Amino acid sequence: MPQMTGGKAVVESLKREGVEVVFAVPGVQIMHIFDALYGEPGIRLITARHEQTTVYMADGYARVKGKPGVALVVPGPGVQNASAALGTAYACSSPVLLIAGQVESYNLGQNKGALHEINDQLDIVRPVTKWCQRVMAVPEIPAAIHEAMRQMETGRPRPTEVEIPWDIMGTKTEVALILREKHPRPKPDPEKVRRAANLLVSAKKPFIWAGGGVILGDASPEMVELAEALGAAVATTPEGKGAMAEDHPLALGGGYYGFGAARWAMPQADVILAVGTRFSEVMRPFTALKPHQKLIHVDADPLVIGKSYPAEIAIIAHTKAALKALVEEVRKKKSLVTAREPWPQVELIDFRERHRIWLREKAPLQTAIINTLRKELSDDAILVAGVTNIGYWCHLAYQAKRPRTYLTSSYFATLGYSFPTALGAKVAAPDKQVVSVVGDGGFMYALAELATAVRYGINLITVVFTDNAFGSTKSDQQVNFQGRIFGTELNNPDFARLAELFGAKGLKAEPEHLGKALAEALAAKKPTVIEVPIPTLIPPFQIFPRAN
Numbered sequence: 026m027p028q029m030t031g032g033k034a035v036v037e038s039l040k041r042e043g044v045e046v047v048f049a050v051p052g053v054q055i056m057h058i059f060d061a062l063y064g065e066p067g068i069r070l071i072t073a074r075h076e077q078t079t080v081y082m083a084d085g086y087a088r089v090k091g092k093p094g095v096a097l098v099v100p101g102p103g104v105q106n107a108s109a110a111l112g113t114a115y116a117c118s119s120p121v122l123l124i125a126g127q128v129e130s131y132n133l134g135q136n137k138g139a140l141h142e143i144n145d146q147l148d149i150v151r152p153v154t155k156w157c158q159r160v161m162a163v164p165e166i167p168a169a170i171h172e173a174m175r176q177m178e179t180g181r182p183r184p185t186e187v188e189i190p191w192d193i194m195g196t197k198t199e200v201a202l203i204l205r206e207k208h209p210r211p212k213p214d215p216e217k218v219r220r221a222a223n224l225l226v227s228a229k230k231p232f233i234w235a236g237g238g239v240i241l242g243d244a245s246p247e248m249v250e251l252a253e254a255l256g257a258a259v260a261t262t263p264e265g266k267g268a269m270a271e272d273h274p275l276a277l278g279g280g281y282y283g284f285g286a287a288r289w290a291m292p293q294a295d296v297i298l299a300v301g302t303r304f305s306e307v308m309r310p311f312t313a314l315k316p317h318q319k320l321i322h323v324d325a326d327p328l329v330i331g332k333s334y335p336a337e338i339a340i341i342a343h344t345k346a347a348l349k350a351l352v353e354e355v356r357k358k359k360s361l362v363t364a365r366e367p368w369p370q371v372e373l374i375d376f377r378e379r380h381r382i383w384l385r386e387k388a389p390l391q392t393a394i395i396n397t398l399r400k401e402l403s404d405d406a407i408l409v410a411g412v413t414n415i416g417y418w419c420h421l422a423y424q425a426k427r428p429r430t431y432l433t434s435s436y437f438a439t440l441g442y443s444f445p446t447a448l449g450a451k452v453a454a455p456d457k458q459v460v461s462v463v464g465d466g467g468f469m470y471a472l473a474e475l476a477t478a479v480r481y482g483i484n485l486i487t488v489v490f491t492d493n494a495f496g497s498t499k500s501d502q503q504v505n506f507q508g509r510i511f512g513t514e515l516n517n518p519d520f521a522r523l524a525e526l527f528g529a530k531g532l533k534a535e536p537e538h539l540g541k542a543l544a545e546a547l548a549a550k551k552p553t554v555i556e557v558p559i560p561t562l563i564p565p566f567q568i569f570p571r572a573n
C-alpha cells in the first residue's frame with residue numbers, strides 16, 4: 026500500500042473519482058492539499074477571491090458538465106462564506122462537493138480559540154448538504170470521498186461536505202485508494218409505469234410539467250420522445266428550461282409565478298405528468314393544479330411526492346429510467362395514441378401567441394433585450410439568469426434550446442450567484458458561449474472574480490443591467506409601499522472602465538445597441554463586461570400588488 030499524507034490522499038481520491046477541476050481559496054489547514062495539487066497534471070486548480078464563489082463556480086461547472094464540482098476551503102470563516110452558495114446548490118439539486126479544513130483534531134470542540142475554530146461546523150453545513158462527514162484518520166479519506174460521490178450520483182443530487190482536521194492533512198500513513206464506480210440508478214416500478222402509461226394514453230389532454238430533474242437526470246431525449254408519442258403539451262419550470270427546445274411545436278416554454286403560455290394550457294389538461302419538480306410556490310396561481318386533474322409524479326426523491334399536490338401515481342426513480350420505461354409502455358399502446366390529436370396545433374399556437382402579446386404589453390423593453398440575446402447567441406450558448414429584472418423575464422421570454430444551457434438559483438434566489446456561476450459554467454464548457462445576466466446590485470457581490478476570469482482566461486460575457494438600484498426591492502416600494510423609495514438606490518462605478526482596469530474588456534450599450542455589443546464581445550478573446558443602462562422595471566411577481 027502506498028504511503029501518503031492526508032492531503033495527498035484527498036487529491037489521489039479526487040483523481041480516481043474523475044475530478045478534473047478544484048475551485049479553492051487557500052489557508053493553513055488545507056495547504057497539504059494544495060501541495061499535493063502542485064505539479065499534478067490531472068487536476069486544474071482555480072483559486073478564487075472568496076469562498077462563496079468557489080462553490081458557485083463548482084455549481085456552475087457541475088450543472089454544465091453533468092458531473093460533480095469540487096470546492097476547497099478553510100474551516101470557520103471559509104465554510105461560513107461558502108454556505109450561501111451551498112444553499113443555492115442545495116436548492117438547485119446540484120452536485121457540489123465541499124472539502125473543508127478543520128482545526129487540529131486535539132482542538133476540536135475545545136473552544137480555545139484555535140485558528141478558524143467554530144463550534145459544530147458540521148451543523149452549519151448539514152441544512153445545505155445531503156450528506157456530510159468529518160474524517161478523523163488518513164486511511165478513511167478515500168471512503169469518505171467515494172461516499173460523497175455516491176451520494177451525489179444516486180437519488181437526488183445535492184451538495185456534500187467532507188472535512189478533515191489540519192493535523193490529519195499532514196499525517197503520512199498507508200492508504201488504500203478506491204476506484205470510481207458506476208453507481209446503480211433507482212429503476213421505476215413496472216406496475217406503476219404501466220398504470221401511468223394507461224392514464225396518459227387515455228388522457229384527453231395530457232400535459233408534461235418538466236422540472237430541473239429532467240435536466241439533472243439527462244432525461245431530455247426521453248421526455249421529448251414521450252411528449253411526441255403522446256402529443257402532450259410541455260412546459261417547464263425555470264430550472265427545467267431547455268429540457269425540450271422551446272421552439273418545438275409541443276413546447277409552451279417556461280412558467281414562472283403562474284405566467285407563461287402554460288397558464289392557458291395547464292387548466293385544460295386532464296392528466297399532468299410532472300417530472301423532476303417539487304411544485305414550488307413560484308408556479309402559482311395560474312398554473313396551480315386543480316383537484317380534478319390527475320397527477321403522475323416522477324421524481325428521484327420520495328420526499329417531493331405529495332408535498333404540494335397528491336399524486337394519483339408516484340414513480341420514484343431516476344428521471345431518465347422512468348421516462349424511458351414510460352416511452353416503451355406508451356409505444357406498446359401506440360395505435361391508441363395515433364388515433365387522435367390531444368392538443369391541436371392551432372391551440373398551442375394560440376397559447377404561445379397570447380403569451381407573446383402579454384409579454385409585449387407587460388415587459389416590452391425586457392422582451393426586446395431578451396430577444397436580442399437569443400438572436401446573437403448560438404443554440405448551445407449557456408445563459409445564467411441572475412436575480413435581476415431581465416433574469417426573471419428570461420424565465421418567461423428566453424427560448425432555451427438545449428438542456429444544461431439555462432441556469433437559475435431556483436427558490437433560493439441568491440443575489441450575487443449569476444456571475445461566479447457563469448465562470449464555473451465557462452470552465453466546464455470553454456468552447457461554448459457563456460453569458461451571465463446580472464444586475465448592478467448582484468454583480469457587485471462577486472465583482473472581484475473578474476480578476477479570476479482574467480487570470481485563468483475564463484472568457485465569459487457578463488451583461489450588467491444598471492438601474493442604480495436594488496431594482497426589484499425599489500419596485501416593491503413603488504408597487505406595495507405607495508412609492509416610498511428608501512434604502513434601495515445605489516451608486517455604481519463605471520462598470521465598463523472598471524472591467525478594463527481588471528484587464529478584461531469593457532463595453533457600454535443602450536438596450537437598442539446590445540446586439541452590436543454582444544457581437545463584439547463574442548469576437549473578443551477576453552472576459553467581457555457589457556454595461557446596459559435601464560430604468561427600474563416591474564418584475565413578474567409584482568404585476569399584482571401583494572395582498573398585505
Ligand SMILES: Cc1ncc(C[n+]2csc(CCOP(=O)(O)OP(=O)(O)O)c2C)c(N)n1
Pocket residue numbers: 412413414415438439440441463464465466467468490492494495496497498
Ligand atoms: C442574498 C440575497 N440578498 C438579498 C436579496 C433580496 N433581493 C432580491 S432582488 C434584489 C435587488 C437586486 O438588484 P440588482 O442586482 O441590481 O437587480 P435589479 O432588481 O435592479 O434588476 C434584492 C436585494 C436576495 N434575493 N438575495
Ligand SMILES: [Mg+2]
Pocket residue numbers: 464465466490491492493494495496
Ligand atoms: Mg439594479
